[in-house]
Amino acid sequence: MSLMKKYARPCVLQLKRHLQQTQAEVQIPVSLPTGPVFRNAQHFPDRVALRDQFASxxxxxxxxxxNELSQEITKLVHGRTNERVMFLCPNDLNYVVTLWAIWLSGQIAVPLSPLHPKNVLLYYANDTTAKLIITTSEYSDLMHKVSKNSNSIVHLLDNELKSICVDKVATTRSDLEGGLPLQFYRGSNAMILYTSGTTGSPKGKRSIIS
Structure with missing residues (x-):
């Protein structure tokens, strides 16, 4: 027997055992949830979805x-849907909560960057005819200046949002129900993203939620 055959056979058997063990340990779901990402809460309620510098x-x-924030958004836009909602949040829980809330309320999200100067943010507000701006206290002054020169109002997120979020516990299935019918999300825009505008003014590109 050659050295190659002598050592190759044990390696192949070891690999087969490893694959069999891996397949036994990994449980692949029969079907994955479809639709808006926030509906994953009904399928994986206790799984960690996000970690930031504060908590998991x-x-x-x-x-x-x-869902609670989405109800506030609905009131602020007077019960309408498909309104443009701009938001400026740090890259942490505030960003994800705000994005989910906008979609749960049936609105179109317009994410902003703190790197953009006030005149660019004002252009976005007027170009999208945004009715609402959601932000945190650290960007409050900037976004209030944008609001004063556009047809929009500012809603500040609670500074204790992270602590509040950690303490939330779902006790019934209804705690994880919210949003609009799936058919709404299949036919509506989810987000407007702006290009750099190197050859002119930035142009908004729309995307759908699912």
Whole structure:
């Protein structure tokens, strides 16, 4: 027997055993959830969805806080849907909660960057005819200046949002229910993203939620 055959056969058998063990340990779901990402809360309520410098948050934590915020958004836009809602948040829980809340309320999200100067942010507000701006206290002054020169109002997120989110516990299935019918999301825009505008003014590109 050659050295190659002598050592190759044990390696192949070891690889087969490893694959069999891996397949036994990994449980692949028969079907994955479809539709808006926030509906994952119903399927994976206790799984960690996000970690930031403050804490870890499960899908149910985030959903419940986002659902409450979505109800505030609905009131602020007078019950309408498909309104443009701009938001400027740091890259942490605030960003995800706000994005989910906008979609739960049936609105179109317009994410902003703190790197953009006030005149660019004002251009976005007027170009999208945004009715609402959601932000945190650190960007409050900037966004109020944008609001004064556009047809929009500012809603500040609670400074204790992260602590509130960690403490949220779903006790019934209804705690993880919210949003609009799936058919709404299949036919509506989810987000407007702006190009750099190197050859002119930035242009908004629309995307759908699912």
């Amino acid at each position: 948050y499960t899908y149910s934590n985030i959903f419940m806080v986002a």
